[in-house]
């Protein structure tokens with residue numbers, strides 16, 4: 001269940017950025033290609049956040065659709081299912097433009113205090129050798 005390691009990274013980033021204050025809300029961008037099950041991530045977040053400053057935090061997930069650019073027809077299309085191929089001509093010669101995001105965007109603290117983070121939770125997870 002890789003949602004658990006992702007949740008761990010999200011909580012670590014949020015708590016670190018909160019600087020000792022309780023976290024109210026965490027907003028995360030999750031690309032389609034990450035194949036994250038949203039309900040599993042919410043569940044894992046609640047589990048991991050227990051007994052941390054993010055315990056009361058609401059996890060807001062902003063899904064990012066996958067987009068590819070085609071080398072054959074030069075079209076850019078949104079991909080809603082696998083396999084990854086051009087939505088216009090069906091070619092597999094595509095480069096991913098969007099959809100690999102896994103980013104903690106914002107956290108909200110007490111007194112309507114929000115912090116823009118923009119930290120890549122995917123990198124953090126990969127750095128721990130969990131995802132790759």
Ligand SMILES: [Zn+2]
Pocket residue numbers: 070071072073074075086087088089090091
């Ligand atoms: Zn194409």
